[in-house]
Amino acid sequence: MTFTQVILIFVTGLIAGILNTVGGGGSLLSLPVLIFMGLPAAVANGTNRIALMIQNIVAISYFRHKGFFYPKLSLILGIPAILGSIAGAHFAISLSDEMFNKILAFVMLSVLILILWRPEQKFLKSAEENKDPASTQEAPGNGESGNFSRLQLSLAALAFFGVGFYGGFIQAGVGFIIIAALTLITGMSLVKINSLKVFVVAIYMLASLVVFIISGKVDWVLGFTLAAGNAVGAYLGSSLTISKGDKFVRLFLVVTVLIMSGKLLGLHKLFS
Numbered sequence: 001m002t003f004t005q006v007i008l009i010f011v012t013g014l015i016a017g018i019l020n021t022v023g024g025g026g027s028l029l030s031l032p033v034l035i036f037m038g039l040p041a042a043v044a045n046g047t048n049r050i051a052l053m054i055q056n057i058v059a060i061s062y063f064r065h066k067g068f069f070y071p072k073l074s075l076i077l078g079i080p081a082i083l084g085s086i087a088g089a090h091f092a093i094s095l096s097d098e099m100f101n102k103i104l105a106f107v108m109l110s111v112l113i114l115i116l117w118r119p120e121q122k123f124l125k126s127a128e129e130n131k132d133p134a135s136t137q138e139a140p141g142n143g144e145s146g147n148f149s150r151l152q153l154s155l156a157a158l159a160f161f162g163v164g165f166y167g168g169f170i171q172a173g174v175g176f177i178i179i180a181a182l183t184l185i186t187g188m189s190l191v192k193i194n195s196l197k198v199f200v201v202a203i204y205m206l207a208s209l210v211v212f213i214i215s216g217k218v219d220w221v222l223g224f225t226l227a228a229g230n231a232v233g234a235y236l237g238s239s240l241t242i243s244k245g246d247k248f249v250r251l252f253l254v255v256t257v258l259i260m261s262g263k264l265l266g267l268h269k270l271f272s
Contacts, residue, residue, distance in 0.1 A: 005222075006222070006225050013051055014232050014233035020234065025111060027173075028111060029257075031104065032108070035264070041092075042212070049223075054230070056201050056202035076156070077157065077196065081204040085204035086164075086168060089168040091165075105262075106261075152186060156185045163181065179197070
């Protein structure tokens with residue numbers, strides 16, 4: 001690994017941090033870049049999780065400081081997500097690089113559509129319109145399992161097994177799935193959903209990361225370099241959102257994802 005590669009990964013993490021801050025999709029950039037650098041797909045997948053793990057730990061601290069912290073409900077959702085993530089991580093490791101790259105390209109294009117379409121905003125708008133005005137769910141500190149029926153908790157647990165499997169497999173764009181699932185099942189506010197999201201993702205991310213570590217599929221130097229860039233990018237992303245809005249970032253994401261997914265699918269060979 002050269003100094004140039006380290007710098008490239010740091011810059012990649014920085015841009016991914018900006019994307020995640022503005023609206024999500026940072027892994028659509030960081031995971032392919034790791035693969036294009038020559039890392040086997042499974043190693044790139046495992047290495048990318050170090051940055052994601054650190055990112056979610058920082059987010060948990062922020063939400064907890066603001067009073068949005070629901071450990072009981074997070075564990076109810078996190079336990080099935082852990083089981084799903086372990087299965088998903090094993091599945092990811094079992095695939096050939098060629099097959100994983102093709103699936104990743106498809107996922108990148110699908111998540112790009114979600115980022116542009118923003119279906120989670122439609123779910124949230126619908127939930128707000130149907131919310132009982134007398135509901136007390138908006139207050140920080142509420143939202144534990146006692147506020148939801150057994151059916152809601154059962155559906156959420158089942159959904160989060162699927163979330164965990166996808167997260168353990170690829171992870172990119174999982175935030176959109178979580179937002180949609182929790183909005184439809186619980187009707188919680190976006191702030192509460194995001195506070196739950198980062199906690200649950202951190203729980204199952206650790207489980208899947210352990211699978212990759214045991215299998216020797218993690219490059220620690222690149223992982224922590226990516227995480228450092230991610231942290232700087234998150235800070236810059238806040239400023240960029242205020243000064244430029246998210247249209248510029250979304251345009252950059254569209255162009256980047258189209259180029260990288262095309263390369264993963266081998267389309268560039270048709271023109272060479």
